[in-house]
Amino acid sequence: MQQIHLGGIDYSILLIYFGFVIGIGWGLKRYMKGSSDFFLSGRSIPAWVTGLAFLSANLGAQEVIGMAASGAKYGIMTSHFYWVGAIPAMVFLAIFMMPFYYGSKARSVPEYLKLRFDEKTRGFNAVSFAVMTVFSSGISLHALAKLLELLLGWNYNYSIAISAVIVLVYIFLGGLTSAIYNEVLQFFMIVFGFAPLVFLALRDVGGWTALKAKLIPVATSQGYAAGTWTQSWAHMGGYKENPMGADWFTMVAGLGFVLSFGYWCTDFLVVQRAMAANSMSAARRTPLIAAIPKMLFPALVILPGMIAIALHFASGNQFLPLGKDGTPDYNMTIPTLLAKYFPTGLLGVGFTALMASFMSGMAGNVTAFNTVWTYDIYQSYIAQKKSDHHYLWMGRWATVFGIVISVGCAYLASKFNNIMDMLQLVFGFVNAPLFATFLLGMFWKRATGHGAFFGLLGGTAGAALFHGLAHTNGTEVGIKGGWIAQHFPFNSEMAQNFTMAIVAWTTCFALTILISLATKRTKSDEELKGLVYSLTPKPETAHEPWYQQPVTVGILVLIVTVTLNIIFW
Amino acid sequence: MNFDLRFPIGIMFTLFGGMIAIFGLATSGNDIYTLGLNINLIWGAVMLGFGLLMLLLTWRGRKKNSPPRR
Numbered sequence: 001m002q003q004i005h006l007g008g009i010d011y012s013i014l015l016i017y018f019g020f021v022i023g024i025g026w027g028l029k030r031y032m033k034g035s036s037d038f039f040l041s042g043r044s045i046p047a048w049v050t051g052l053a054f055l056s057a058n059l060g061a062q063e064v065i066g067m068a069a070s071g072a073k074y075g076i077m078t079s080h081f082y083w084v085g086a087i088p089a090m091v092f093l094a095i096f097m098m099p100f101y102y103g104s105k106a107r108s109v110p111e112y113l114k115l116r117f118d119e120k121t122r123g124f125n126a127v128s129f130a131v132m133t134v135f136s137s138g139i140s141l142h143a144l145a146k147l148l149e150l151l152l153g154w155n156y157n158y159s160i161a162i163s164a165v166i167v168l169v170y171i172f173l174g175g176l177t178s179a180i181y182n183e184v185l186q187f188f189m190i191v192f193g194f195a196p197l198v199f200l201a202l203r204d205v206g207g208w209t210a211l212k213a214k215l216i217p218v219a220t221s222q223g224y225a226a227g228t229w230t231q232s233w234a235h236m237g238g239y240k241e242n243p244m245g246a247d248w249f250t251m252v253a254g255l256g257f258v259l260s261f262g263y264w265c266t267d268f269l270v271v272q273r274a275m276a277a278n279s280m281s282a283a284r285r286t287p288l289i290a291a292i293p294k295m296l297f298p299a300l301v302i303l304p305g306m307i308a309i310a311l312h313f314a315s316g317n318q319f320l321p322l323g324k325d326g327t328p329d330y331n332m333t334i335p336t337l338l339a340k341y342f343p344t345g346l347l348g349v350g351f352t353a354l355m356a357s358f359m360s361g362m363a364g365n366v367t368a369f370n371t372v373w374t375y376d377i378y379q380s381y382i383a384q385k386k387s388d389h390h391y392l393w394m395g396r397w398a399t400v401f402g403i404v405i406s407v408g409c410a411y412l413a414s415k416f417n418n419i420m421d422m423l424q425l426v427f428g429f430v431n432a433p434l435f436a437t438f439l440l441g442m443f444w445k446r447a448t449g450h451g452a453f454f455g456l457l458g459g460t461a462g463a464a465l466f467h468g469l470a471h472t473n474g475t476e477v478g479i480k481g482g483w484i485a486q487h488f489p490f491n492s493e494m495a496q497n498f499t500m501a502i503v504a505w506t507t508c509f510a511l512t513i514l515i516s517l518a519t520k521r522t523k524s525d526e527e528l529k530g531l532v533y534s535l536t537p538k539p540e541t542a543h544e545p546w547y548q549q550p551v552t553v554g555i556l557v558l559i560v561t562v563t564l565n566i567i568f569w
Numbered sequence: 570m571n572f573d574l575r576f577p578i579g580i581m582f583t584l585f586g587g588m589i590a591i592f593g594l595a596t597s598g599n600d601i602y603t604l605g606l607n608i609n610l611i612w613g614a615v616m617l618g619f620g621l622l623m624l625l626l627t628w629r630g631r632k633k634n635s636p637p638r639r
Contacts, residue, residue: 023577
């Protein structure tokens with residue numbers, strides 16, 4: 001792909017944006033008086049801000065670059081990540097889980113596990129989460145620097161240094177509040193940067209009806225039915241009927257239930273935003289406020305991918321750059337569209353939005369890391385009875401070494417791609433069973449600490465064992481699976497991962513129940529008040545207007561989501 | 570915390586929108602910059618409008634929260 005040349009106005013927009021980002025951190029510095037201000041924003045943020053930050057913390061490279069790539073590769077079926085996965089999970093979090101996270105006064109998700117279960121369960125979750133966040137941050141940093149090198153010819157080392165320093169400065173100064181405020185800024189930047197791209201690309205292709213017609217040869221040339229790229233459910237009857245290689249059960253149970261609920265309901269990176277809200281009502285509304293734009297995001301990130309693959313086929317494979325194997329390089333979908341449709345001026349906004357998405361993903365990981373490190377590792381195991389000022393100081397330095405480790409991981413990813421694949425895989429083993437632990441912990445008072453801990457270990461081992469026995473056709477044995485034997489063949493890696501998640505979750509769920517029944521309860525009903533559904537008074541919402549009642553708004557959000565599924569059936 | 574996020578958002582988008590709209594005006598008629606739409610002018614105006622709306626909301630919020638005059 002040809003390099004893109006930014007004009008003076010484009011660079012001005014980029015520099016002004018960085019100035020605002022650091023300026024917000026500077027403006028918030030004087031409010032950081034204690035550790036609660038730095039790690040929890042003093043629980044003082046209004047719902048509209050935490051809601052947009054909740055959404056934006058997830059708007060990293062994976063979302064913007066990855067979903068557009070999936071839109072090109074799989075078509076409208078990619079919307080299952082939103083309309084089957086994210087939205088129901090966000091509604092569940094708002095209605096059922098936020099009262100425990102917020103009401104228990106836990107300062108982090110691992111701390112909730114300590115209050116509900118025991119120290120070893122918290123330790124396992126805290127350490128695995130802390131390691132995972134700095135590696136994820138490093139991968140995001142590497143992807144950004146690689147993209148800037150490829151598109152603009154920028155030096156890889158300078159890109160890493162500039163991005164890392166900007167994120168470091170604004171988090172070091174303003175803590176979680178600075179990250180949250182900048183995530184809202186990034187949200188608007190991404191919407192304003194990509195909305196005209198969708199408008200111009202859709203106009204170029206001749207509108208939605210013309211796009212549907214142009215996607216027919218994309219599907220039929222690969223042996224699928226004509227509407228496969230524009231119908232989300234009609235071709236989910238069997239795994240051979242669609243490019244995702246998954247049937248409806250694998251999609252609903254693996255992606256919709258295990259992976260999505262596991263991510264949106266238990267990942268501290270996103271839950272931390274809701275925990276910073278200024279009231280229980282605001283904390284519960286946070287995921288619902290995020291769910292409203294999230295429902296419409298497929299139009300912003302998946303539709304461009306569908307348009308790009310239609311243009312690619314219509315132009316005789318000339319539109320997207322080709323990979324070494326001759327297939328389109330799907331990850332270049334968004335940059336290719338930016339270069340084609342945006343003139344100097346708007347190109348600056350588009351590129352700033354792209355950089356903002358990478359940086360918000362990185363900042364989200366770093367703020368989650370510094371909180372879990374300080375509260376769940378440092379304060380719990382290393383220095384227990386220090387002053388509040390000491391923990392504030394540690395949080396700031398955790399930000400520094402979190403960023404330094406992220407930079408190290410970025411260089412590791414650039415040298416040894418397989419190491420990062422391996423780490424991502426191990427994180428997958430650890431994360432898949434996690435939702436079973438939380439579900440039983442919150443809704444079954446008989447679940448014990450031993451049950452939770454060994455259930456988690458068993459679920460992780462179950463995921464690893466399944467991975468060793470499953471294999472995707474056409475991929476190398478080893479990191480892609482099948483390293484013990486190849487008993488379970490799959491048509492796509494995605495279907496293999498969804499099935500692995502189902503196995504891990506089921507193993508953890510069953511083991512936690514069995515071990516809990518075989519071990520004694522260590523927490524009384526009184527101790528579990530505020531931590532378990534049946535023992536906790538329900539939050540009173542009748543006095544609030546209908547649009548602030550989580551159940552009412554949640555039902556409305558689900559009705560719209562079902563409608564979207566039906567429209568694009 | 571006395572920090573209204575709508576204010577920096579309003580300033581930033583007013584600035585970006587204004588810059589891009591003026592650039593679009595200055596380069597109108599120049600084919601290099603135009604599916605034939607002057608997208609810089611159109612989208613710059615949209616961003617400018619959003620920025621001004623945010624500033625208006627900030628001003629109204631401050632007016633509402635300020636103590637009554639004697």
